[in-house]
Amino acid sequence: MPEFTFRSAQQFSATTMDHRKMKRLSMDMDGIRIDSGHPSEASDITSDHDNDNDSLSTSNLFELRLTSTKGFGLVATKEILRGTCVTSELPLFTLPPTVSHNGPERALAILKALQPLTTTQLDAYTALHYNARSVNLPMREAIRTHLLSKQYTESTLETAVKDNIIKVAIFNTNCVSTGENSSLGSGIFLNFSRANHSCTPNVENCFNTVTGCETLYAIRDIAENEEITVSYIDQLYLPVEERQHALRRWEFKCDCSACEGPDAEESAHRRRKIEGLTEVFARLEKKPRPPTSSPLRVHMPKSVGEKSEFAEDLVALLKEEGLVGMPLAYALRWASKYGLEAGKCLAALEFARQAVEVEQTCVGDVMKLPDSAEAWLNKLKGMAASDDKRFKAERERARKEQEKERIKNEKEEAKREKDEAKRLEKEAWQKKKAEEVSQMALWVAEAARSKREREVSESEAKTDAKKKKEAAKTALKKARRVVRTSAEKTEVDDVDVERLLAGLGAEETMALAEKLSELQSESKVWETLHEEMAKKRY
Ligand SMILES: C[S@@+](CC[C@H](N)C(=O)[O-])C[C@H]1O[C@@H](n2cnc3c(N)ncnc32)[C@H](O)[C@@H]1O
The missing domain is CATH 2.170.270.10 (SET domain)
Incomplete structure (x- = not known):
């Protein structure tokens, strides 16, 4: 039971x-x-x-x-x-x-x-x-x-x-x-x-x-x-x-977000993968899992490299799924163990450190679990400290990688600097061009403005002259009307008056009209008209 x-x-x-x-x-x-x-x-x-x-x-x-x-x-x-x-x-x-x-x-x-x-x-x-x-x-x-x-x-x-x-x-x-x-x-x-x-x-x-x-x-x-x-x-x-x-x-009936709700399907998918990978490591570690109702068919890794990748996948999936307690600590241990087998000693050391950290997060640091992650970490640290050839080889590989990385970074940096210089040069040229264009636009606008002003003043002058001409014409007409009226009043012969007007210039006509307007008596008007006619006849 x-x-x-x-x-x-x-x-x-x-x-x-x-x-x-x-x-x-x-x-x-x-x-x-x-x-x-x-x-x-x-x-x-x-x-x-x-x-x-x-x-x-x-x-x-x-x-x-x-x-x-x-x-x-x-x-x-x-x-x-x-x-x-x-x-x-x-x-x-x-x-x-x-x-x-x-x-x-x-x-x-x-x-x-x-x-x-x-x-x-x-x-x-x-x-x-x-x-x-x-x-x-x-x-x-x-x-x-x-x-x-x-x-x-x-x-x-x-x-x-x-x-x-x-x-x-x-x-x-x-x-x-x-x-x-x-x-x-x-x-x-x-x-x-x-x-x-x-x-x-x-x-x-x-x-x-x-x-x-x-x-x-x-x-x-x-x-x-x-x-x-x-x-x-x-x-x-x-x-x-x-x-x-x-x-x-x-x-x-559990109704947590992994069981029900919008995230349940994605969670189920991830947990299925976690189950498969857990089964893989149960078999690799020869620690069969308790039987479940659905026996699992899993793809067993063929190489040490694949084993280490599987363990890393499991670590990532557990983190994604939020299963970050002891299952994660064990997955990190596997990632460390199989990483070491695959020659990834430094990654193995890092996974071991993380395994200890997660384990201590779960149980504190007072208690030591049997075969704890710390014991495994210490073993790896010991290997790293001694002249273990796997660590040596990996360090050399890591050194070369770092060197490669450094050279690559330097090249990239130099290229970035060159590109930046080019960009700045192009930017300056574009700025200069833009300034020239805007200066040109200013000039064109200025020329257009003064042309417009000139045209306006010319047209104003024409209008003025036209107005003056009209006014002179009107004044002349008016003056002629005054002369004719004066002649009519004093019974001066029309033909004589018209002859007089034809002989007078505009200014003379207006001066005569003004003079006639100022005269009080008709006899003076008659006299003035005859004087003017006499002047013209002479
Ligand atoms: C150990 S007791 C937990 C404390 C309990 N809820 C109480 O009132 O004291 C276990 C019981 O809590 C309830 N329970 C625990 N987890 C639950 C969950 N996720 N959803 C619904 N009921 C839950 C169930 O009735 C279960 O039999």
Whole structure:
């Protein structure tokens, strides 16, 4: 029968993520089903679990909040940076590894382990979520038989049986393995018990064998108010249906962005590739993965170069997919190992460094995982420091590459400078040309303007002259009219007057008219006219 325990990063195999002996929560599908629930929702839970257990980490990085669909969950109260230890807590209590995972004695061992708890501790424990199906029929029978020996009435017995089944279910739902491959058994951790699942979790959980604490480390930056999520399952690269199948034990359907929504298809595509590459390395490392419902046919790499490329592809895919916890640490290890085999020693060293960094981000630097990435890094550093011929050859290659790169850069720089000088020269020439053109345009405009002005003044002068001529003509007409009128009034002969006017120039006519106009008497007018006629006749 499967056991009921969360996985823990500490239990990951150092060589393949598929070979991790993770102990995960599982359900006794044959057991009697009673309703599971969130009893905690009805109880008075505060963010810092007001109990007297020293192990309970009170962190100001997160608080317990009721989520819309997942019951309670841990939510960041401020931004949490990658690598931060979100919580490190001692167990409320543990069960020794000798207690079987599915046998009826497990139920009794759990009830016994609860006895020393204080009321506050017990309250915090009973407030936890449980899946009732996690208690199988033999465990239920054992609980009933155990209670029959106590002094219960018929009516109180049923309630006591139900209460005790719930207590066992709480353990089965929330317990996590302690020690390497459950070597220390399993325990209940109050903070960890509240972490919900995501297929792209933002924290990695790990049992720290040095401190005896269960830790949650942020594997990427977590925003304020973002939920803190772990993975309940090992193989996050499985297809969505298989992940949901593995999660059915916790009685919920995961609706994270890798399972549902606009990005799910792209994520599924990437995870399929990750699964294939993980299978490749499981085979290369001779660490078969746990069987899945869809056996994989993969293309095995033919050369060391291809192996190293496959590992690098896996690293890139995991990063793209946001699976940046222990699976990435292992992929980096493979990239390092196969990189070294392919003669890419310096890249291997860099991948090893990254593997250590990612591993420490997942588990902190106090605890050393068995066959840790650090041991591998130290080995590579040792090789690099000694006169290892692979490193020597690669360094020489890298030196030559660098030299080639330097010469190439210098040539490019010289070409860039030459091009720049040409460009500046062209720019200056174009500027000069543009200035010449605009100067020319100014001149043309100026010439056009003065031509226009000349034409205007010429036409004004013509108009003026015309006006003057018209005015002189009018004045002459008027003067002639004055002379004729004066002649008419004084009965001077018309023919004589016309002869006089024909003989007078314009100015003379106007002077005569003016003179006649000023004269008061007709006799003077007659005289003046005859004088003028006499002058002309003479
Ligand atoms: C270990 S408990 C986690 C804390 C729990 N939500 C609570 O209220 O205490 C596991 C249970 O949380 C709920 N859960 C966890 N992850 C979930 C998810 N991604 N979606 C919906 N429910 C989830 C399920 O009911 C599951 O059985």
